[in-house]
Structures are given as structure tokens and as C-alpha cells.
Amino acid sequence: MFVAGYRAGGYIWESLYADKPPKIERYWAQYTPYEPAGAYVPPAKHCRVTQVRLLQRHGARYPSSDDPVEMEEAIFKLQQADEYRDKNLRFIRNHSxxxxxxxxxxxGAEQSFQSGVITFERYKDLVNKDDIPFVRASGQGRVVDSARNWTAGFATASHFEYEPHISVVISEENNTLQINQCPAAPSHHPYTERWEHIFTPPIKKRLNKAAPGANLTDSNVISLMALCPLESVALSAAEWEESRFCKLFDEKxxxxxEWHEDVKKYYKTGYGNPLGPVQGVGYVNELLARLTNQPVRDSTxxxxxxxxxxxxxxxxxxxYADFTHENEMVAVFGALGLFEQPGDLDPTRIGGKHRTWNARRMVPFSARMVVEKVVCEEGEGEGQEYVRVFVNDEMQPLAFCGEGDGRCTLGDFVQSQGYARESGRGDWEKCFESD
Incomplete structure (x- = not known):
């Protein structure tokens, strides 16, 4: 899928729909269309970026392969209702x-294109004819297409002076850009199902009363809610078009x-899974190799x-630009030590609104983590190399290796990554243990 990124008047620099964001979009977790989580902070006056490593999720997509059957089942059940006592349900009778x-x-194609445009504009001083971005992608189609659109955006922004291409497509196995390589990792289902059985019954009761004869289940409710963001991003091209499924549910x-999806990410490859972060260790060791100009040392x-x-x-x-999936990004965040929580997410109640674990801010469609290497040429620390990390343009504090100001010396950053440098301290081997 490729979509050119031109419109009358020039490039689209911000979120396509930043002028009129849907009210409920903030609750779509990993299904949220990309928008920055913060404002990018340039380096200090006498400092300059010398290297950039981008890790990016694919853009907005259709449902994944295991979802359509469940979604069609939920729609079919509602279509068998005797009547609709809620006008917002009436469209379903003839919905296909x-x-x-x-x-x-x-x-999704446009999101990736715009990321390429932004990367060129922000870091064009790092590019020349002999040094253009090195691009890798995990092998699934939507990831490769996202990488291809990113390279098109980068080339377009440079007026085709620099035209990067995908250098490596890695199969979905033996791949630092994909999970599913840790068969013994516990499932997130006990946690998500616990919350599902708490929050969906009142919704199920309301919808079954409004559509007598539908006999919806708890899982049908989840499918109907997921249809809202997935239909919306599929319908939206030149302008935002919200799915009619969105109006079936209120803000509460x-x-x-949203909490259901946050819990899922936390217990799938996040800190809540004892074998979650280890699935990001290989990528972190590749990152350290780039930063230090040393061969990769890793046994994961x-x-x-x-x-x-x-x-x-x-x-x-x-x-360097790498393209991946959101679950791998979550694992990388965990391996690095980003978004640490004071305690595990509670699958029985919604966490506080100021929580730091929020899938919408961490891994929306086209999410991106940028790791910068920076050198300062004057003042205290002259000649010193530093590391900065941004997730969706929000600078991460990096309290694990500095003073929490978003900047660590390169040496301190490398030292802070002991879990990765020691290949997960035995966790990787546990991935292959049988009960």
C-alpha cells in the first residue's frame, strides 16, 4: 500500500485530523491514529545529533487475521435481533x-510517509550521497509497506536528492523486529479476561435489552468496540470519517x-510478563552495537x-530505520527500562489517569521510538557523547542512567543496559523450558 503525501499547499506535517480529533479516539489504545505524545526538544545550543536510530510500528491497518470471524459473528447476532430500541443500532440491520x-x-500508508518527511526535515544535516538511511523491516506485508512508504516520504522531502530503500527484509522468525519466539512466555489472557468479565456484562445487558434476541456475549462486546477504531481508520483518507459502531458506547x-488494551500490552510483552522484556533484548543489543560501533554481542x-x-x-x-509491530516495541521498552511501573497493573480496576503505562501514548499506529547520539562541543562535558530517547516525540527521562533530565552519557547508557548485555540474565533460556 502506497499513498503519496502531497496535498495542495505542501506536506501534511501533523496528524491528519489534528484540527478535529474524535472525542473518543483518546481511548483507542494501540488502535489510535498517530499523533505526537510530546513536543520534540532539540539538543542544547552547543550540541549536535551525530546518529539516529528509529524503531517504528507499521501504520494503521485492517483487523488482524484472527479478528474478522469474531467481528462478523457479533454483527450477525445483532442483525438477528427482533427490533432495535436504540436508534444508533438501526444501521446494523443492513450493514455488511x-x-x-x-x-x-x-x-496507515500516509502515516509512514509523513514519518519519513519528518525524519528528513529533522535530521537532514546527517545525510549525504554516501550516507543515506539504512532501512530494515520485519517480513509481514504491512510492515514492509510501512517501510516502503517511509522511504518514499524521506525521498520526497529531499526532493529526491536522497532515495533510501529497504536494505533488509527479515523473515518473521529469528528476528529482533518480531515476537513469537518465546514459546514458554505466559499468556495475557487470564488478566484481560478478568477485566473483560468485569466491564463488559453491563454493556452486554444494555445492548441485549436494546436489541432483544441478539444474545451477545462478553467477547462479542469486545469485537463490536474494536470495530469502531478499525472501521474508522479504514474509512478515513482525505478527511476523518468515524464508524457508526463508535456511537454504540459512551465515554465511560x-x-x-482502553484499560482492557493497556492490560493486554502490559501482560503480553510488558513488565507484567516475566518473559516479556527479554523478547526485546536482541534489539537493544543491536542498538548498543550501533551506538558504540562494535559488533553485536547477543545470545537471544x-x-x-x-x-x-x-x-x-x-x-x-x-x-537507521527499523520497522516492526507494537508488541515488539513494548518488549524493547521493557528491556530498556522505559515506562517502568511502581506496581503491576490491576486487572480488576482502571488505573489512575496519570499512569505512565498507556498504549495510546506508547504504541499507537505508526508509533516511533528515536534514539539519538549527541555530542557537545563547548562548555561542561565538551567532546562528551550522550544518548537521548524519544517515544512519539516525548523525551524519556532516562532516570536509570542519568539525572532524569532525558540525557545520559553514552558510557552510562551502555552500563545501564546490563539486562540486555547479559542476554536477559537467563530469561531467554526460560523461553524454551517445558512444564
């Missing part, structure tokens, strides 16, 4: 399921849905053949 499966939607119910899920070859894992580039 129209979504594709797995692939990018036009909005959407808050509960790195592809040793690719990482040992300069053609497929060079160490002499200034911009």
Missing part, C-alpha cells in the same frame, strides 16, 4: 462487513476498553548471519 485483513489502510465504556533472538555482515548490518551509518 467490509474490512480487509492484515494490510495497511490508506491512512470507552475508558474501560538476533540473526547472527545478518548481524555479522556489513552489507546487512553496517555500523557506519548516521540514520
Amino acid at each position: 462487513y467490509f474490512l480487509g485483513q492484515d494490510d495497511l489502510v490508506p491512512l 465504556e470507552w475508558r474501560a476498553f 533472538n538476533t540473526n547472527r548471519t545478518l548481524d555479522a555482515a556489513p552489507a546487512t548490518f553496517p555500523l557506519n551509518r548516521t540514520i
Whole structure:
């Protein structure tokens, strides 16, 4: 899927719908269309960025392969209702399921294109004819298409002076850009199901009363709620179009849905899973290799053949761009020590509104983590190299290796990554233990 990023008047620099965001969009967790979580902070006056590492999620997509059957079942049940006592349900009688499966939607292609534009504009001083971005993608179609659209955006913003291409597409196995390589990792289902059985029954009761004869289940409610964001991003191209499923639920119910998805990410590859962060260790060790210009040292899920070859894992580039899935990004955050929580997320009640674990801010569609290497040329620390980390343009404090001001010396940052440098301290081996 490719969508050109031009419109009358120039590039689209911000979120496509920043002027009129849907009210409930903030509760869509990982299904939220990309928008910055913060304002990018340039380096200090006498400092400059010398290297950039981008890790980006694919753009907005159709439902993944295991969702359509459940979604169509929920729609079918509502269509069998004897009557509709809520006018917002009436459209369902003649509604046909129209979504594709797995692939990018036009909005998702545009999100990736715009990320390429922004990367060029922000870091164009790092690029020359002999040093253009090195791009990798995990092998699934929507990830490869996102990488392709990013390269198109970068080339377009440079007026085609620099045209990066995808250098490496990595199969979905033995891959630091994909999970599903830790078979013994516990499931998130006990936690998400616990919350599901708390928050969905009142919704189910309300909808079954409004559509007698539908006989919806708890899981049907989840499917109907997920249809709202997934239909919306599929319908939206030149302007925002909200799915009619969105109006079936009120704001309180959407808050509960958001918590369901936050809990899922936390217990799938986040801190709530004892074998979650270890699935991000390989990528962190690749990051450390880039930052220090040293070969990759890792015994987890790195592809040793690719990482040992300069053609497929060079160490002499200034911009690296990797494209992946949100669950792998969550694992990387955990391996790095970002978004740490004072305690586990409670699957029986919604967390405080000021919580730091929030999928919408962490891994929306087209989410991106940028790791910068910075050198300062004057004043205290002259000649010193530093590391800064941004997630969706929000600077991370990096309290684990500095003073919490978002900047660590390169040496301190490397030292702080002991969990990765020690290949997960035995956790990777546990991925293959049987009961």
C-alpha cells in the first residue's frame, strides 16, 4: 500500500485530523491514529545529533487475521435481533462487513510517509550521497509497506536528492523486529479476561435489552468496540470519517476498553510478563552495537548471519530505520527500562489517569521510538557523547542512567543496559523450558 503525501499547499506535517480529533479516539489504545505524545526538544545550543536510530510500528491497518470471524459473528447476532430500541443500532440491520485483513489502510500508508518527511526535515544535516538511511523491516506485508512508504516520504522531502530503500527484509522468525519466539512466555489472557468479565456484562445487558434476541456475549462486546477504531481508520483518507459502531458506547465504556488494551500490552510483552522484556533484548543489543560501533554481542533472538555482515548490518551509518509491530516495541521498552511501573497493573480496576503505562501514548499506529547520539562541543562535558530517547516525540527521562533530565552519557547508557548485555540474565533460556 502506497499513498503519496502531497496535498495542495505542501506536506501534511501533523496528524491528519489534528484540527478535529474524535472525542473518543483518546481511548483507542494501540488502535489510535498517530499523533505526537510530546513536543520534540532539540539538543542544547552547543550540541549536535551525530546518529539516529528509529524503531517504528507499521501504520494503521485492517483487523488482524484472527479478528474478522469474531467481528462478523457479533454483527450477525445483532442483525438477528427482533427490533432495535436504540436508534444508533438501526444501521446494523443492513450493514455488511467490509474490512480487509492484515494490510495497511490508506491512512496507515500516509502515516509512514509523513514519518519519513519528518525524519528528513529533522535530521537532514546527517545525510549525504554516501550516507543515506539504512532501512530494515520485519517480513509481514504491512510492515514492509510501512517501510516502503517511509522511504518514499524521506525521498520526497529531499526532493529526491536522497532515495533510501529497504536494505533488509527479515523473515518473521529469528528476528529482533518480531515476537513469537518465546514459546514458554505466559499468556495475557487470564488478566484481560478478568477485566473483560468485569466491564463488559453491563454493556452486554444494555445492548441485549436494546436489541432483544441478539444474545451477545462478553467477547462479542469486545469485537463490536474494536470495530469502531478499525472501521474508522479504514474509512478515513482525505478527511476523518468515524464508524457508526463508535456511537454504540459512551465515554465511560470507552475508558474501560482502553484499560482492557493497556492490560493486554502490559501482560503480553510488558513488565507484567516475566518473559516479556527479554523478547526485546536482541534489539537493544543491536542498538548498543550501533551506538558504540562494535559488533553485536547477543545470545537471544538476533540473526547472527545478518548481524555479522556489513552489507546487512553496517555500523557506519548516521540514520537507521527499523520497522516492526507494537508488541515488539513494548518488549524493547521493557528491556530498556522505559515506562517502568511502581506496581503491576490491576486487572480488576482502571488505573489512575496519570499512569505512565498507556498504549495510546506508547504504541499507537505508526508509533516511533528515536534514539539519538549527541555530542557537545563547548562548555561542561565538551567532546562528551550522550544518548537521548524519544517515544512519539516525548523525551524519556532516562532516570536509570542519568539525572532524569532525558540525557545520559553514552558510557552510562551502555552500563545501564546490563539486562540486555547479559542476554536477559537467563530469561531467554526460560523461553524454551517445558512444564
